[in-house]
Amino acid sequence: MTTSAPAGAPPAPRKTPKARAWKLPIRLDRRYLPVLGTFVVLALMLIIGGTRYENFLTPAVISNLFINNAHLIVLAVGMTFVILTGGIDLSVGSVLALSTVITAALxxxxxxxxxxxPLAVGAGTVIGLAHGVMIHYFQVxxxxxxxxxxxxxxxxxxxIAPESIAIDNASFVELATWVQIFGEWRMTSSVLVALIVVGLGFLxxxxxxxxxTVYAIGGGEQSALLMGLPVPRxxxxxYVVSGTCAGLGGLLFAMAFRSGYSLTGVGMELDAIAAVVIGGTLLTGGTGFVLGSVLGVLVLGLxxxxxxxxxxxxxxxxKIVIxxxxxxxxxLQRVLSLRRT
Amino acid sequence: MTQQTTPPVVEMTGISVEFPPVKALDGVDFSLRPGEIHALMGENGAGKSTLIKALTGIHSPTAGTIRVDGVERRFSGPADARAHGVSTVYQEVNLCENLTVAENIMLGAEPRVLGGLNWRAIRRQAATHLERMGLDIDPASSLGSHSLAVQQLVAICRATVGDCKVLILDEPTSSLDTDEVERLFTVMRGLRADGVAILFVSHFLDQVYEVSDRMTVLRNGTLVGEYVTADLPAAELVQHMIGRSMDVLEAAEEVLEQAERPAETTPLLQVVGLGRKGSVQPFDLDLYEGEVVGLAGLLGSGRTELARLLTGADRADVGQARVSGRPTRLRNPRAAMRHRIAYTSEDRKGEGVVDGLTVRENIVLALQAERGWMRPLPRKQVDELVARYIKQLGIRPANPEALLRNLSGGNQQKVLLARWLATAPRLLVLDEPTRGIDVGAKAEIQKLVAELAADGMSVVFISAELEEVLRISHRIAVMRDRRKVAEIDGGGATMDQVVDLIAGGGAA
Incomplete structure (x- = not known):
């Protein structure tokens, strides 16, 4: 009896029968409010920037916004998964660095x-797995x-590498090419990868x-367990997703800077967390969206x-503005969640 | 009825569950037939939850067999039980408020397409389930936007997704108001008509009588019996649950000795229409100096909730309180403490003693908190105080530096008492001060309460043991279904009378 439209449409299209017209403001679900807030802030910043400075709203500037933050977008996607479960991942900055170093050294x-x-990304996966096992099975x-x-x-x-290692492998450098979209709009391949990760994360x-189940765990781990959901897995x-994203983020970073260095990404985990929070995800878990986190990264970049x-x-x-x-x-989130109870 | 002929869908025989050294269940038989609402009755600690958990695989029985639909089973957990048609809805709504109603109903059994979730089908199927339950809510709305009652109904809705043969409802009504309970009962009756076997646990006797067909009574982990609800008078049920025949209870009254209640003009604490939604219906109560007022009632009847309102532990929605005739708002325990009202919680471990601290530290805790941390009590004064209470209450070991976790329950209780006595309260509210402590310590605490009242203190005494309440109370307020239903004179009261009042017979 489950023969119906294929998946693909976001869970938004809903018919609104009966007396729901007057409820319209509420129908714009509270869950979307924080993300909407982030979007408004982003739009305001673009408008202010555009009116204040010449050459601000140009393809080059906007492209650079994405290019400079591609790795952070990937980290934020992974971090969103973890924070949605009510957890946190402080290792992503270091794992990103490890990934760059492994790439460069190998x-x-x-x-x-x-x-x-695959090895560089896999290093992140393995560390993420270790985190997950420690956190779930050993209750750390x-x-x-x-x-x-x-x-x-x-x-x-x-x-592995006390000093910075330059990357001059031709085929690796080739990977980090420019992709022309149209006219002056061009992106690096790393932006493309980041956007694919965002899309995958969303799906x-x-x-x-x-x-x-990630959302359900964030809403209440005990409840999720009693609902018979696969909580441990x-x-x-x-955490595996977050670790993998950090590994991939490292690759993108290495592509952008063509080097592997042990001191990259110090404090980057905090940037990722900040982006996720600004993107409207609650640190207590259960509420938030990957797209919000992307907006968060863009706000930081802007x-x-x-x-x-x-x-x-x-x-x-x-830093002060952040x-x-x-x-x-x-x-804002506090006010929203207080009003809910 | 045809019930006698239908084979049971669940048959548990000789179930024992042990948490060494405690035997939580001892050879209990239980059977549940399709199309019946079966109430599982018993006081707290009687083994109701343990029996449910044994059935759903959370606890594994050390002996006995469980048959579901004639097949012997030992479920590995709630998910396994659910897969075999045994679903449980717990007292707290165990759903995720952050997800939509549809998701909460369908999660784990969602229709999928190409490996992805099919949202439209999820919503459509959820809507079908909601409709069957008579719930008119939007499946796409988030669960958190609905009242607790609706959430509870959604939880039941979730439980009935798929092949649900047995539905276990563990205290589903404790946070619902009258209309909401009616709504729930309608749903339960509908499911019963569909042939679902419902196991219903509730502390509310009225509700049990309204909705159940049969009941099984447990006491102290053993089976008392299985009864047809219509054939068992409430008073008899209460006796089965409490576990004393009328004769024994009456014999206990002889111990009852009454001091004269001093003729008092202004009550020390007078409350009028004090209440809190979902906790206690508005009640009036006068408390006089030198008097012990007992609160009688089954667990969950609102005894503790009433005490918490009196002492500011919970804030009242409605009603007024007067302390010595002056209107007062008891907004929090600190405000109550300023009026010299002290409260010892029934949850000795969680809300009472700090078991990592010493006897001395525990005793001075409240007194010190009252003074404020900036003005520490002089050590000499502390030592004097502690020594006095250790002696007066007979706390053993008589060592002020002993860690509280190394004391027995009775002695911990005495320390807790000492803590509040040190603040020289005028009104002392004791919630289950004698629970889980041995007979000797119990007698000592009862004696102490009588002495304190004789010295002019006003005491509110809450206990699940009726004998005890009868023995030491000058007046008894009887609670039922979160209402104060009667107030009787302790001196003249008989056990019969109180049991009748608790059961709702209304003998007074």
């Missing part, structure tokens, strides 16, 4: 690209487990049982861009 040693790429706090993973991965980086979260998998355009401002203002925004968004 390419330097003459390994073929086809082997190096996600904060502590991934903190351990963060130190471990960072240490491993230095063990997995909204159109698979795994994805819905899902929780572990969420702050940087605007401050660069301003010219006279110290780049540390970026801090303020983060605070505002968390307060």
């Amino acid at each position: 390419l330097q040693a003459g390994w073929p690209v086809a082997v190096v790429l 706090q996600p904060f502590v487990a991934t903190l351990a993973g963060m130190f471990f991965a960072r240490g491993l980086c230095f063990l 997995v979260l909204h159109f698979t049982r795994f994805g819905r 899902t929780k572990v998998l969420a 702050i940087q861009t605007i401050i660069t355009f301003e010219g006279t401002l110290s780049s540390w203002w970026t 801090g303020v925004l983060l605070l505002i968004f968390v307060l």
Whole structure:
């Protein structure tokens, strides 16, 4: 009896029968409000930037926004999975660095690209799996487990390569090509990869049982268990997704900078968390969207861009603005969730 | 009825569950027939939950057999049980508020297409299930936007997805109001008509009598009996649950000795129409100095909730309170403490003693909190105080530095009492102060309560043991179904009378 329209449409199209016309504002579900807020902020920043500076709303600037943050977008997608379950992954910055170092070191040693790429991503997967197992089966706090993973991965980086390693492998460099969309709009392949990851993340979260179980765990782990959902597997998998995304993020980073360096991505996990939170995902889990996290990354990137355009401002203002925004968004979420109860 | 001829869908025989050294269930038989609502009755700790958990595979029985549809089964857990048609809905709504109603109903059994979820089919099927239950809500709305009652009904809706032969409802009505309960019962009757066997657990006797066909009574992990609801008077049921025949109960009254209640003009605490939605219906109560007021009622009848309102542990929605004639709002325990009202919780471990601290630290905790942390009590004064209470209450070991977790339950209770006595309360509310402690300690605490009242303190005494309440109370307020149903004089009260009132017979 399940013969009906194929999956593919987002879970939005709903018929609204009966007396629901007057309810329209509420129908715009509270769940979407934080994301909407992020979108408004992003739009405002674009408008302000566009009116204040010449050459702001140009293809080059917008393209660069994506290019400079492709790796962060991938990290934020993975982080969204983890945070949706109510957890946290502090290791992604270090794992990203580990991935760049593995890539650079192995390419330097003459390994073929086809082997190096899966290995670099796989390193992230393995670390993510270890986190998941520690957190679920040994009941270690996600904060502590991934903190351990963060130190471990960072240490491993230095063990492999204390110095920065340049990447000059021709086929690897070739991977990082430009993709022309039309006219002046062009992207690097890493942006393409990031956007594919976003799309996959969206599909997995909204159109698979795994994805819905991620939300269910965030809504109440005990409830999810009693509902007979595969909680252990899902929780572990969420960390695997995050680890894998960090590994992939490392590859994109290596492609962009053509080097592997042990000190890359220090504090990047916090950027990823900030992006996810600004994107409207609740740190307590269960509420949020991958697309929100992408918006969050773009907001962070745009702050940087605007401050660069301003010219006279110290780049540390970026941090201050991010801090303020983060605070505002968390307060906003607090107000929304308080009103709900 | 044809019930006698239908073979049971669930048949449990000789079920024992042990948590060494405790035997939570001892050789219990239980059977459930299709198309009946079967109430499982018993006081707390009687083994109701354990029996349910044994059936659904959360606990594994050490002895006995479980047959579902004639086949012997040992489920590995709720999911396994559900796969075989045995679904459970718990007291707390175990659903995810952040997901939509449709998802909450269908999660785990969603229709899929090409490996992805088919949202349209999910919503359509959920709508069908909702309709069958007579629930008119939008499947696409998020669960959190609905009332607890609707959530509860959605939980039942989820339980009936697929092949549901047995539905276990564990205290589904505890947070619902009257209309909502009616709605639930309508749904239950509908399911019964469809041939579903429903196992219903509730502390509310009225509800059990309204909706159930048969009942099984447990006490202390053993089976008391199985009865047809219509043939078992409520008073008899209460006796079965409490486990004392009338004769024994009456004999206990002889111990009852009454001090004269002092003629009092203004009550120390007077509450009028105090209540809180979903907790206790509005009630009036006057508490005088030098008097022990007992609260009698079954567990879940609202005894604790009433106490929590009196002491500011919960905030009342309606009603007024007067302390010594002056209107007061008891907004929180601190406000109550300022009026010298002290409350010891029934949850000794969770809300009472701090078991990692010493006897001395536990005793001075409330007194110190009252003074504020900036003004520590002088050590000499603390030592004097602690020594006095250890002696007065007979706390053993008589060592102020002993860690509380190493004390017996009775002695922990005494420490808790000492803590509040140290603040020199005028009104002391004791919630189940004698639960789980041995007979000797029990007698000591009862004696102490009597002495405190004789010294002019007003005491509210809550206990599940009626004898105890009768023995030491000057007045008894009887609770049923979250209402104060009667107030009787402790001196003249008989066990019969109280049991009747608790059961709703209305003898007073």
